[in-house]
Amino acid sequence: MTVVRISDDALAIACGADDVADAFAKAGCSVERVSSWGMQWLEPLAEIDGMGFGPLEASDIARVLDGTSAKAIGRIEEHPFIAKQQRFTFARAGKTRPLSLDDYAVNGGWQGLAKAREIGGQATIAQVTESGLRGRGGAGFPAGIKWTTVANALADQKYIVCNADEGDSATFADRMVMEGDPFMLIEGMAIAGLAVGASKGYVYIRSEYPHAIAKMEAAVRASAHIVTPFVAEVRVGAGAYVCGEETSLLNSLEGKRGEVRAKPPLPALEGLFGKPTVVNNVLTLAAVPWIMANGAAAYAAVGFGRSKGTMPIQLAGNVKHGGLFEIGFGVTLGELVMTIGGGTESGRPVRAVQVGGPLGAYHPPAEFHLPFDYEAFAANDGLIGHAGLTVFDDTADMSAQARFAMNFCAVESCGKCTPCRIGSTRGVELIDRIRARSGRAADKVETLPQMHNARRAPRSLGDEIALLEDLCETMKFGSLCALGGFTPYPVLSALRHWPEDFGA
Amino acid sequence: MERLEQIIASHAGREGPLLPILHDVQAEWGHVSEDAIRAIASALNLSRADVHGVVSFYHDFHEAPEPHAVVKLCRAEACQARGVEALVAALPDYPRVKVEAIYCLGLCSVGPNAMIGSKVHARLDAGKLGALMETLA
Numbered sequence: 001m002t003v004v005r006i007s008d009d010a011l012a013i014a015c016g017a018d019d020v021a022d023a024f025a026k027a028g029c030s031v032e033r034v035s036s037w038g039m040q041w042l043e044p045l046a047e048i049d050g051m052g053f054g055p056l057e058a059s060d061i062a063r064v065l066d067g068t069s070a071k072a073i074g075r076i077e078e079h080p081f082i083a084k085q086q087r088f089t090f091a092r093a094g095k096t097r098p099l100s101l102d103d104y105a106v107n108g109g110w111q112g113l114a115k116a117r118e119i120g121g122q123a124t125i126a127q128v129t130e131s132g133l134r135g136r137g138g139a140g141f142p143a144g145i146k147w148t149t150v151a152n153a154l155a156d157q158k159y160i161v162c163n164a165d166e167g168d169s170a171t172f173a174d175r176m177v178m179e180g181d182p183f184m185l186i187e188g189m190a191i192a193g194l195a196v197g198a199s200k201g202y203v204y205i206r207s208e209y210p211h212a213i214a215k216m217e218a219a220v221r222a223s224a225h226i227v228t229p230f231v232a233e234v235r236v237g238a239g240a241y242v243c244g245e246e247t248s249l250l251n252s253l254e255g256k257r258g259e260v261r262a263k264p265p266l267p268a269l270e271g272l273f274g275k276p277t278v279v280n281n282v283l284t285l286a287a288v289p290w291i292m293a294n295g296a297a298a299y300a301a302v303g304f305g306r307s308k309g310t311m312p313i314q315l316a317g318n319v320k321h322g323g324l325f326e327i328g329f330g331v332t333l334g335e336l337v338m339t340i341g342g343g344t345e346s347g348r349p350v351r352a353v354q355v356g357g358p359l360g361a362y363h364p365p366a367e368f369h370l371p372f373d374y375e376a377f378a379a380n381d382g383l384i385g386h387a388g389l390t391v392f393d394d395t396a397d398m399s400a401q402a403r404f405a406m407n408f409c410a411v412e413s414c415g416k417c418t419p420c421r422i423g424s425t426r427g428v429e430l431i432d433r434i435r436a437r438s439g440r441a442a443d444k445v446e447t448l449p450q451m452h453n454a455r456r457a458p459r460s461l462g463d464e465i466a467l468l469e470d471l472c473e474t475m476k477f478g479s480l481c482a483l484g485g486f487t488p489y490p491v492l493s494a495l496r497h498w499p500e501d502f503g504a
Numbered sequence: 505m506e507r508l509e510q511i512i513a514s515h516a517g518r519e520g521p522l523l524p525i526l527h528d529v530q531a532e533w534g535h536v537s538e539d540a541i542r543a544i545a546s547a548l549n550l551s552r553a554d555v556h557g558v559v560s561f562y563h564d565f566h567e568a569p570e571p572h573a574v575v576k577l578c579r580a581e582a583c584q585a586r587g588v589e590a591l592v593a594a595l596p597d598y599p600r601v602k603v604e605a606i607y608c609l610g611l612c613s614v615g616p617n618a619m620i621g622s623k624v625h626a627r628l629d630a631g632k633l634g635a636l637m638e639t640l641a
């Protein structure tokens with residue numbers, strides 16, 4: 001019988017994978033639901049004897065089965081999008097059934113945990129430290145240092161908290177780990193627990209990810225006997241972007257409003273319920289089993305400068321070959337967008353690429369030489385964040401994007417500090433006034449003369465722009481967390497590189 | 505009320521049970537009523553203001569029922585780059601369907617995307633989105 005492998009991740013399903021799977025089953029094939037290869041522009045993608053077909057609709061399958069389909073893409077493993085990658089974290093992607101303990105064990109699963117059990121907590125932390133692994137959630141803080149702090153803290157109870165809030169636009173690698181290889185994340189958490197002396201772990205998943213929640217809950221149940229005495233539990237967020245911030249996430253887990261806590265104390269010392277807590281991103285924890293199984297040196301051998309190992313990069317927006325591309329740090333932005341991503345899907349020129357989600361800067365093609373690396377982006381007024389890339393073509397209106405960034409901050413602010421809570425709303429007003437002068441979206445602009453505190457003479461455009469820059473500085477330096485502190489990145493980068501969209 | 509007590513009891517012994525309880529209540533009745541807030545507060549030994557503060561902080565929880573079917577349409581950057589704003593401008597008006605903004609469903613290379621209940625829909629255009637709304641109207 002013909003065996004057909006089709007992903008059951010949320011993206012494949014949203015693109016119609018269930019219908020395609022049903023059609024193959026009705027045609028007498030044996031259908032296996034596996035994780036996704038990450039070639040998302042080809043979803044739903046079917047694999048038969050290693051050969052790929054996509055993007056499929058149910059009506060395509062007769063031709064797939066009789067060998068005349070125009071949607072054949074050849075051997076999947078040899079496809080350039082796959083062959084060019086260095087897959088550590090996503091080594092099993094596309095190959096295993098997500099909830100099969102057998103598939104996981106046969107393909108290298110639990111080897112890292114076995115190693116950690118063999119060498120003990122201290123040596124495990126040493127491995128993670130030597131690997132150079134930095135937090136993948138955005139800030140890039142060394143995982144080994146965080147773990148050492150928690151390990152050295154004295155307490156009756158410690159926690160591992162996996163940050164699976166993944167609220168940034170253009171990011172989906174956490175989701176793909178949870179939906180495609182959930183045991184890997186549980187193994188990473190169990191290793192972290194062993195290393196620092198934490199018996200309990202929480203995975204905090206955003207409510208926008210119902211498929212990931214279901215898979216993780218099933219995986220936690222199925223693997224409980226393997227990771228014991230470590231106990232993992234899934235918790236569901238409630239639709240607040242700021243709950244991705246680690247202290248806000250802890251408040252949310254405790255059942256409080258997701259307001260950011262001032263640091264210090266660090267969560268490593270006083271975290272969940274006041275106990276020492278490791279808070280790490282999904283990709284950070286998911287990298288650990290590989291590091292333990294293959295050794296710190298093998299991981300650190302890949303990368304660029306102080307950015308060691310691989311990064312699962314997420315190509316999204318108006319891009320021809322959108323999907324997940326894991327590779328060592330150091331690949332240039334231009335290679336990612338133009339060569340790997342194939343440029344825009346619309347076929348029009350690229351105008352801007354936002355890197356790092358709603359708090360990340362917009363980069364023009366003139367910056368395509370930038371190597372993908374924490375320091376290189378920071379030195380260029382940008383950030384790599386969770387490594388999501390959003391490609392825009394030349395129809396993008398960059399002052400509208402700046403307005404969106406400010407408004408997003410206003411909608412999602414936790415409200416704790418003034419520069420963010422008030423500044424973001426003032427920022428939206430300012431950008432609206434600036435846009436109105438260039439004839440854009442005038443309907444959204446308040447008419448100043450009716451305001452009791454309005455100026456007699458309107459400011460000049462130059463003054464308005466200077467005011468916006470000033471406001472951004474205040475938000476940057478006066479905000480308690482990166483929501484208010486980094487919103488200036490998309491705003492100022494749009495203003496700097498595309499002044500014409502602000503009428504300047 | 506009996507069902508509410510069941511829900512609260514099913515989370516007894518959990519650390520930080522408030523959000524899981526609120527999720528179950530919201531799923532059962534489509535909102536978190538004044539009565540539910542009172543009962544939850546008393547069961548968890550919190551003030552009603554505390555529980556109200558939490559309910560009102562999170563976008564997922566509502567204190568009043570939503571009479572319409574809800575389509576959560578992603579309006580975040582990657583879906584913008586793929587034309588969601590043009591789609592919004594051309595949205596047909598179905599009186600019994602509410603289109604709500606959501607920020608990212610993690611399907612950012614195949615947008616514009618939407619979620620209805622827990623079902624996700626990708627590569628939407630005016631025709632596909634209109635057809636989805638029609639099924640709810």
Ligand SMILES: Cc1cc2nc3c(=O)[nH]c(=O)nc-3n(C[C@H](O)[C@H](O)[C@H](O)COP(=O)(O)O)c2cc1C
Binds near residue numbers: 136242284482483
């Ligand atoms: C507004 C805001 C949102 C954030 N969202 C996330 C998120 O969704 N996922 C994540 O892992 N980190 C997020 N972070 C970063 C976390 O605060 C924290 O740095 C991270 O979870 C630490 O884990 P790591 O060291 O493994 O990266 C966010 C930070 C801010 C300020």
Ligand code: SF4
Binds near residue numbers: 479
């Ligand atoms: S910057 Fe904004 S989100 Fe962060 S603590 Fe201040 S008000 Fe809250």
Ligand code: FES
Binds near residue numbers: 169581582608610615
């Ligand atoms: S931006 Fe719309 S799904 Fe991510």
